[in-house]
Amino acid sequence: MHYEAIVIGVSSGGMNALKIISSALPGDFNIPIIIVQHLSAHSDSHWINLLNEKSHLDVKEADEKEKIEKGNIYIAPPNYHLLIEKDKTFSLTIDERVNFARPSIDVLFESAAEAYTNKLIGIVLTGSNSDGTKGIKRIKDCGGLAIIQDPKTADSEYMPKSAIAAIVPDYILSLEDIVALLIQINQQKR
Amino acid sequence: MRYKDTSDLEISLLLEAIYRKYGYDFREYSQAHIRRRIMNRMSASGFEDVSQMQSKVLNDEAFASELLQNLSITVTEMFRDPVFYRSLRENVIPVLKTYPFIKIWHAGCATGEEAYSMAILLQEEGLYDRTTIYATDFNQMALNRAKDGIFSNKMIKEYTSNYQLSGGKESFSCYYTSNYDNVIMNQSLKKNIVWANHNLVTDSVFAEVNLILCRNVLIYFDKNLQNKVQTLFYNSLINGGVLCLGSKESLRFSDLYEQYIELDTKQRIFKKKY
Numbered sequence: 001m002h003y004e005a006i007v008i009g010v011s012s013g014g015m016n017a018l019k020i021i022s023s024a025l026p027g028d029f030n031i032p033i034i035i036v037q038h039l040s041a042h043s044d045s046h047w048i049n050l051l052n053e054k055s056h057l058d059v060k061e062a063d064e065k066e067k068i069e070k071g072n073i074y075i076a077p078p079n080y081h082l083l084i085e086k087d088k089t090f091s092l093t094i095d096e097r098v099n100f101a102r103p104s105i106d107v108l109f110e111s112a113a114e115a116y117t118n119k120l121i122g123i124v125l126t127g128s129n130s131d132g133t134k135g136i137k138r139i140k141d142c143g144g145l146a147i148i149q150d151p152k153t154a155d156s157e158y159m160p161k162s163a164i165a166a167i168v169p170d171y172i173l174s175l176e177d178i179v180a181l182l183i184q185i186n187q188q189k190r
Numbered sequence: 191m192r193y194k195d196t197s198d199l200e201i202s203l204l205l206e207a208i209y210r211k212y213g214y215d216f217r218e219y220s221q222a223h224i225r226r227r228i229m230n231r232m233s234a235s236g237f238e239d240v241s242q243m244q245s246k247v248l249n250d251e252a253f254a255s256e257l258l259q260n261l262s263i264t265v266t267e268m269f270r271d272p273v274f275y276r277s278l279r280e281n282v283i284p285v286l287k288t289y290p291f292i293k294i295w296h297a298g299c300a301t302g303e304e305a306y307s308m309a310i311l312l313q314e315e316g317l318y319d320r321t322t323i324y325a326t327d328f329n330q331m332a333l334n335r336a337k338d339g340i341f342s343n344k345m346i347k348e349y350t351s352n353y354q355l356s357g358g359k360e361s362f363s364c365y366y367t368s369n370y371d372n373v374i375m376n377q378s379l380k381k382n383i384v385w386a387n388h389n390l391v392t393d394s395v396f397a398e399v400n401l402i403l404c405r406n407v408l409i410y411f412d413k414n415l416q417n418k419v420q421t422l423f424y425n426s427l428i429n430g431g432v433l434c435l436g437s438k439e440s441l442r443f444s445d446l447y448e449q450y451i452e453l454d455t456k457q458r459i460f461k462k463k464y
Contacts, residue, residue: 083223095223114225
C-alpha cells in the first residue's frame with residue numbers, strides 16, 4: 001500500500017513522545033507527517049525548534065494554504081484548527097473548540113480522511129481526553145490504517161484507550177515499535 | 191469539472207443554490223471547513239444526504255438562516271493576540287496621530303469584541319474623539335449583538351488578562367458595568383462605532399480609510415477570493431494607510447505584496463506605499 005500521509009494526535013505527555021518519533025525517523029523518510037499536539041493558546045514555537053534540531057526531517061509549523069510535501073513534519077499552530085484540503089494543502093480556522101481543544105485532533109483527522117481516504121495512516125498517542133477518537137474512526141471508515149499507542153506504555157492512557165474502545169486498530173504498539181513499523185512501511189513504499 | 195465524490199458535487203450545488211436564492215456567496219471558501227460545517231448541520235438535523243438538505247434550505251427560510259449562522263464564524267475575543275495590540279500601540283498609533291480625522295474599518299467584526307478593543311485603545315491614546323470605526327459583517331445577528339455590547343461575564347477574566355498583556359493603561363473594569371451574568375460595555379465606547387452590514391465577498395468599497403483590520407477572516411477563503419478581497423482592501427486604504435491581518439495570514443502570496451511595506455512582520459501589519 002502506498003501511504004501518502006501520516007496524521008498524529010497527541011495530548012498530555014506528548015512532548016516526550018514526539019521527541020522520540022521525530023528524532024528516530026531517518027532522513028529519507030518520504031511520507032509527510034502532520035501532528036496536532038494540544039497546547040496552551042499562547043505557547044510559542046520554541047519547542048518546534050527543539051524538535052527540528054534533533055530530527056533528520058524538517059519540523060515546522062503548518063502554514064495556511066501550504067502544500068504538503070514529503071520530508072516534512074508539520075505541527076498545527078496553537079489556537080487554530082488545522083484541516084487538510086483535497087488538493088493536499090492546509091487550511092486554518094478559528095472555529096469553536098472541539099473536545100475543549102483548538103487545535104483539535106478530530107478536526108485534523110476527519111479532514112485528512114476525506115482528503116487521503118485509504119492512503120492515510122492515523123496514529124493516536126498519549127493523552128488524557130477523548131479527542132481523536134471520532135477522527136481515527138473516520139480514518140478507518142475511509143480505509144486508512146489505524147495505529148494506537150499501547151496504553152500500558154503511554155504517559156496518559158485515556159486517549160489511546162478511548163480510541164481502542166471505538167475501533168479495531170490495525171496495530172497497538174509502543175512508541176519504539178511504532179517508529180519501526182513506520183520505517184518498514186516507508187521502505188515498502190520505495 | 192468532474193467530481194469523484196458525490197458529496198463534493200452536492201456541496202457545490204448547495205452553495206450555488208444558497209447564492210442564487212439568498213445572495214450569500216460561500217462558493218470560494220476553503221472547502222474542508224465548509225464541508226465540516228455542512229456535514230455537522232446535516233447530521234444534527236437528521237438529513238441523509240446534502241441533496242435532501244438542499245430542498246429544505248431552498249424552501250424553508252428559517253432553516254436557511256440557521257445554516258447561514260453555521261457557515262459564519264463568530265469566534266472572537268477582546269484584545270485577541272495581546273502582542274498584536276501592543277504592536278498596534280507602538281507602530282500604528284503614531285501614524286494615526288498625524289491625521290486630523292481617522293477612519294478605521296473592522297472587516298468581519300462578528301460580535302464586535304475587537305472593535306470595542308480598538309475603541310478602548312483609541313480612548314487611552316486620546317484619539318477616539320476624532321475617529322470613526324466602521325465595524326462590518328455579513329451576519330446581521332452577530333452585528334445586532336455587537337451593537338448591544340453585552341458580553342458574558344465568563345470571558346472577562348481572560349479579556350482582562352489580554353488587555354493587561356496588550357499594554358492597557360487603566361483597570362479593564364472601568365470600561366464596562368457588570369450586570370448579573372453579563373457585562374455591558376460603556377456607552378462612551380460605542381459613540382463613534384458605525385455598525386454596518388457589508389459582505390466582503392459580494393460588496394465593494396464604501397469608504398477611504400486610514401486603517402483596516404481584518405484578522406482571521408481571509409483564512410476561510412480560497413486563494414482567488416483572498417486576492418479579490420485584498421484588492422478591495424487596497425482600494426479602500428489611503429496612501430500610507432495600514433492593513434492588519436491575523437497572525438497566520440500573509441500578504442506574501444497576494445498579487446499586492448509589492449504594494450505594501452511591512453511595519454511588523456510577525457504581527458502581520460502592513461503599510462500601503464505612497
